[in-house]
Amino acid sequence: MIPCAGTGQDGDLQKGGPLSYTDNGDGTITDNNTGLVWEKLGMDGSVHDVGNTYTWDDAFAVHVAGLNTASFAGHNDWRLPNEKELESIVDYGTFNPAIAAAFDTNCTASCSVTTCSCTSASGTVYWSSTSVWAFRDTAWDVDFFSGRVSSVGKSAAGAVRAVRGDSSCLPATGQTTCSDSSGTIIACTGTGQDGDLQKGAPLSYADNGDGTITDNNTGLVWEKLSTDGSVHDKNNTYTWSQAFSGHVATLNGASFAGQNDWRVPNLKELWSIANYQNATPAVSAAFNNNCASIGCSVMTCSCIAPSGFYWSSSSYAAPTSAWTLLFDDGSTSVGPKSLSESVRAVRGGS
Numbered sequence: 001m002i003p004c005a006g007t008g009q010d011g012d013l014q015k016g017g018p019l020s021y022t023d024n025g026d027g028t029i030t031d032n033n034t035g036l037v038w039e040k041l042g043m044d045g046s047v048h049d050v051g052n053t054y055t056w057d058d059a060f061a062v063h064v065a066g067l068n069t070a071s072f073a074g075h076n077d078w079r080l081p082n083e084k085e086l087e088s089i090v091d092y093g094t095f096n097p098a099i100a101a102a103f104d105t106n107c108t109a110s111c112s113v114t115t116c117s118c119t120s121a122s123g124t125v126y127w128s129s130t131s132v133w134a135f136r137d138t139a140w141d142v143d144f145f146s147g148r149v150s151s152v153g154k155s156a157a158g159a160v161r162a163v164r165g166d167s168s169c170l171p172a173t174g175q176t177t178c179s180d181s182s183g184t185i186i187a188c189t190g191t192g193q194d195g196d197l198q199k200g201a202p203l204s205y206a207d208n209g210d211g212t213i214t215d216n217n218t219g220l221v222w223e224k225l226s227t228d229g230s231v232h233d234k235n236n237t238y239t240w241s242q243a244f245s246g247h248v249a250t251l252n253g254a255s256f257a258g259q260n261d262w263r264v265p266n267l268k269e270l271w272s273i274a275n276y277q278n279a280t281p282a283v284s285a286a287f288n289n290n291c292a293s294i295g296c297s298v299m300t301c302s303c304i305a306p307s308g309f310y311w312s313s314s315s316y317a318a319p320t321s322a323w324t325l326l327f328d329d330g331s332t333s334v335g336p337k338s339l340s341e342s343v344r345a346v347r348g349g350s
Contacts, residue, residue, distance in 0.1 A: 053124070084274075321337060
């Protein structure tokens, strides 16, 4: 452990809205940043029991349908969260569970959602409504033991935490189509899947003509990548330390695009640009167009190395490792800081 000041790490800059939640006293929690209202979980053997698990189909047909039939907390618009909504409540400053205290407090045997708040963290995955588009018989999930985003077959057993409402500040996943548990594409209407409801702000980007891309939802400005052998080349890799002292420092020293406040994005910022409608790479066209095999610059193309992991500025609970994102599919992972991985710098804050 070292002092954070001046490192440029996530713990130093702490970009994004500070995590903030309100217990509504009716078995629900409101996220004060996104406005989303989350189901609390208890240990009383009810539909809210933290130990309940479901197949992906039953997450919709049993858990969510049961909440809506009972008008839980006075509402019948409960749904399965999409992957970006589910990941939004991960707290990467804690571990086992990687979630804020609002979701993990006073959890004792027989407690109900009006008296406690529970999160299963012993390797249990929580279902999202977002299918994995390269393997449509699987769906995205979050493991709240560590906060890892991964995927599992839709016939597997997963936990569910329902949500209601919408958030204009949280980017959508980009998914617009739906599939059943066998991977067959189906009509979306009425399924409650991510491609049906398409919650969140539609992904929207602007190429600024100076080698950068602005995310119109978050206001973050992203470095474009190239194939010209420059500091922007998509094939450049760095250790975690070099991501700060090499890549970002070079951009700032050269005042890339007229700015000298470039930094390594934290994991939630990096993950915000994933597009789960696209399978390899899982990004929008703004980050993947006109990319020649060699020679194109950030003024003429936009490139991505989908097969490589991209560093975030967020350390893992075991501090010799840091969080990474694989744009091959949009999954997160953890890598030793000594590994050589890709970097895409960012500036601004949301």
